[in-house]
Amino acid sequence: MRELYTMRFTALRLIRAWVVLLLLFVVPFVLVTLLSIIMGDAEEGGLLLRNEINVMMVLAFQLFGGSVAMNYIHQDFFTERRYRIQSLPMNTTLYGFTTMLIGTLYSIILGALLAGYTVLVWNVDWGNIAWSIFIIALMATLSSIVCLIFTFSVKKFNIAERLSEVYGVGAILIAGLIFPMPDHAVINWVNEYINPIMLAYEAIDAYRNANVGDAWMNAGLLGGLIVITFVIMLLLGRRRMP
Amino acid sequence: MTIFTFALKRIFKDKTNLIFLTLFPVAAIFLPEPEYWPLLPYGYHYFGVLILFVGIRLTGLLVEDRQKGVVKRLAAAPVTHFQYLFQNLLAFSVIVIAQCIFMIAGGVIYDHELHEPLLLLILFIVFSFTAIALSLAWNSLYRNKETSFLVFMCVIIIMALLGGIMMPIEMLPDVLEQLAVIFPTYWLAEGMEWVVMGEDTADFLLINGVLLLYTLLFLIIGSIRRMG
Numbered sequence: 001m002r003e004l005y006t007m008r009f010t011a012l013r014l015i016r017a018w019v020v021l022l023l024l025f026v027v028p029f030v031l032v033t034l035l036s037i038i039m040g041d042a043e044e045g046g047l048l049l050r051n052e053i054n055v056m057m058v059l060a061f062q063l064f065g066g067s068v069a070m071n072y073i074h075q076d077f078f079t080e081r082r083y084r085i086q087s088l089p090m091n092t093t094l095y096g097f098t099t100m101l102i103g104t105l106y107s108i109i110l111g112a113l114l115a116g117y118t119v120l121v122w123n124v125d126w127g128n129i130a131w132s133i134f135i136i137a138l139m140a141t142l143s144s145i146v147c148l149i150f151t152f153s154v155k156k157f158n159i160a161e162r163l164s165e166v167y168g169v170g171a172i173l174i175a176g177l178i179f180p181m182p183d184h185a186v187i188n189w190v191n192e193y194i195n196p197i198m199l200a201y202e203a204i205d206a207y208r209n210a211n212v213g214d215a216w217m218n219a220g221l222l223g224g225l226i227v228i229t230f231v232i233m234l235l236l237g238r239r240r241m242p
Numbered sequence: 243m244t245i246f247t248f249a250l251k252r253i254f255k256d257k258t259n260l261i262f263l264t265l266f267p268v269a270a271i272f273l274p275e276p277e278y279w280p281l282l283p284y285g286y287h288y289f290g291v292l293i294l295f296v297g298i299r300l301t302g303l304l305v306e307d308r309q310k311g312v313v314k315r316l317a318a319a320p321v322t323h324f325q326y327l328f329q330n331l332l333a334f335s336v337i338v339i340a341q342c343i344f345m346i347a348g349g350v351i352y353d354h355e356l357h358e359p360l361l362l363l364i365l366f367i368v369f370s371f372t373a374i375a376l377s378l379a380w381n382s383l384y385r386n387k388e389t390s391f392l393v394f395m396c397v398i399i400i401m402a403l404l405g406g407i408m409m410p411i412e413m414l415p416d417v418l419e420q421l422a423v424i425f426p427t428y429w430l431a432e433g434m435e436w437v438v439m440g441e442d443t444a445d446f447l448l449i450n451g452v453l454l455l456y457t458l459l460f461l462i463i464g465s466i467r468r469m470g
Contacts, residue, residue, distance in 0.1 A: 019392050027396045034403060038413055162258055179284045182274065 003094040010072065010102040020068055025110045028061040032114065036122040054124045055132075056177060058114045059200045062139040063168035065107025066147030069100040070164060073148060074157050082242050096241060100144055107140035108133070127208030131215070135200045138222045142196055143168075145229045152236035171197045193221060245326055249333035252303055262296050267341055271348040275355065279410055281438040283354045286362070289345060290369055290430045291402050293338065297373035298380065298394045300334040301464075305387040327465055331374065338370035358437050361446065365433040368453045372426045375457040378464030406431035426456050 014020065032054050039050040073096060076085050085092055112133045118124035126132040146167055150160040174181060174190055175197050181187050191198040199218045206214035253259050270285030270292065280287035304327075307313050316326055346363045349356050356362055377394070384390035402408050404418060405427025411419055422428040433449040 019389055022396060023392060027399060030400060031403065034418075037415055037418075038409070158258065162261070178288070179273070179276065 002088075002090040003098055006090070006095055007098050007102055010099050011106075013072070014068065014102065014106050017068075020106075021110075024061055024065060024068075024107065025113070028057055028114055029117065032057050032118055032122070036118075036124075048125070050122060051125050054118045054122060055126060055204055056175075056197070056201060058111055058118065059136070059139060059197050059204075060168075060172055060177065061114070062107060062111050062136055062200075063143055063171055063197060064164070065104070065111070065140045066143035066145070067161070067164055068106055069103030069144040070147035070151050070160065072099045072103060074151055074160075077242055078151070078157065086242060093241065096237075100148065104137075104140050104144045107143065108137045111136040111140060125208060127204060131207045132204050135203050135219060135222070138219065138226065139196055139200050142222065142226050142229065145226060145233050149229060149233050149236060152233065152240040171195050175201075194225070196222060196225065199225075243329060245321065245329035246333050249303065249330045250337070253300060253333065253337060259299055262292070262299055263337065263341055266292055267345050268348070271345065271352055271354075280434070282356065282362075282434055283349070286345070286349060286354070286356065287434065288407065289366065290373075290407055290427060291398060293341075293366070293370050293373045294377075294398045294401070294427075295395075296338060296341065297334075297370070297377035298391055298398075300337065301374060301377040301381050302387045302391060304330060304378065305381045305384060305390055309385065309387065331378070334374050335371065338374065339367055342366040342370060356437075358440065362434070362437045365430070365437065365446075365450065368450045368457075369426065369430045369433070372453045372457045372460070375460035375464060376426065379460040380464075382464045382466065401425045401427045404428075426453060429453050429456075 035053050035057065036050055039048075039053060042049045075081060076099065077092075077096065085095065088095075115126060115129065115132055115136065119126060119129065147160075147164045150163040150167075151157065154160050154163065172178060174187060174195050176191075177197075193199075199222045203215050203218035203222065206212070206218065253263075267289075270289055273283060273285035273288075275283045276287075313326075316323065342363055345366065346356065346359050350359050380394055380397075381387075381390050384393075404414070404422050405411075405425035406414075406422060407427050407430070411422055411428065411431065414422065429449050429452050433446065433453075436446050436449060
């Protein structure tokens with residue numbers, strides 16, 4: 001199982017990538033801290049704004065977690081390094097999967113650390129923290145799969161990177177986090193059934209309000225999206241991967 | 243003006259630049275008007291953030307030149323470092339001025355309530371110069387274009403939050419409110435508020451003056467020749 005042994009080195013590569021840590025951990029950490037200070041104990045409709053904003057912030061950064069898997073798969077399979085990887089005595093497809101797994105795990109760990117920080121320092125109510133981490137894991141997995149779909153579906157990696165940003169920023173915009181979106185049937189439908197950040201938030205919020213049925217429904221929708229996108233990723237990957 | 247023409251060609255050859263320079267401003271024009279805050283339509287209020295992104299993308303050309311050794315080869319060419327920098331900055335300025343004019347003209351045609359479109363245009367142009375100078379200074383710290391862009395993206399988020407673009411400055415705690423004056427985005431937010439409220443003219447001059455001072459400061463820092 002040489003492929004599994006490579007996970008250690010992929011993890012080492014990740015630890016050394018300080019820009020990734022800055023983007024996926026330091027920035028949300030600073031934002032969560034600042035927003036918690038700014039919001040204080042302000043309430044809206046009997047709900048603490050701090051709870052809502054901090055949960056959204058942690059989830060929003062999970063949308064960009066897929067960039068890790070995307071970059072590593074590109075570096076290892078779509079640059080000159082691919083010839084070195086192909087000449088190694090191991091199953092390259094499995095190696096690709098382990099890279100994706102490590103990228104996703106890294107994103108989950110950072111998300112869990114942020115969630116822990118918000119609970120311990122800012123007393124944010126996540127409902128059930130284990131359930132929240134499960135939802136974060138679903139979001140991180142979806143993000144990695146979507147980013148890999150972009151990597152496999154366009155020829156220029158720059159365009160794939162921009163598309164991954166469109167996916168993240170687009171989801172945040174449609175969720176109305178930057179400014180309120182118009183009350184339009186299509187936008188409402190997207191937020192209710194497709195937008196990952198809204199599905200994840202609703203799943204956490206429903207569990208927090210002891211509405212377990214709704215929580216599972218939203219988690220199920222996220223799971224459904226993961227299955228659909230995973231199949232697309234496999235089909236595209238089989239065509240493009242060396 | 244060979245470098246100037248060449249800089250323009252290089253910028254428009256990049257498809258991502260084209261999206262930043264055309265598609266995003268067009269989308270911004272059509273964004274709705276808020277109920278209470280911000281005072282300007284959303285697209286115009288957040289235009290400053292877009293300007294910062296445009297600034298870092300445009301000045302990224304200079305990092306690329308350093309990465310590829312173009313700056314070293316320039317030393318042997320019959321072109322001074324000043325000419326190289328000036329003509330590149332002129333090309334960037336022409337592009338951002340055109341973008342600001344397009345944005346304001348679009349708003350006027352779309353019948354947005356911009357209060358004082360001409361003064362808003364001046365404010366945006368001055369802020370664009372600050373953004374270019376800031377990006378130039380920022381890029382001079384890096385050898386890699388991608389790293390510079392990614393870290394600057396974080397800085398933009400923090401500057402927008404603490405400078406009063408993401409939320410009213412009054413919502414910040416006293417310490418952060420006082421600290422906000424160091425961010426150029428604070429002066430942009432103040433300028434936009436002035437355009438809507440229209441109080442003392444001296445205040446508008448002060449806001450633009452501060453932004454121009456920032457521009458000068460960042461230009462000095464960013465102009466120091468680095469061969470890489």
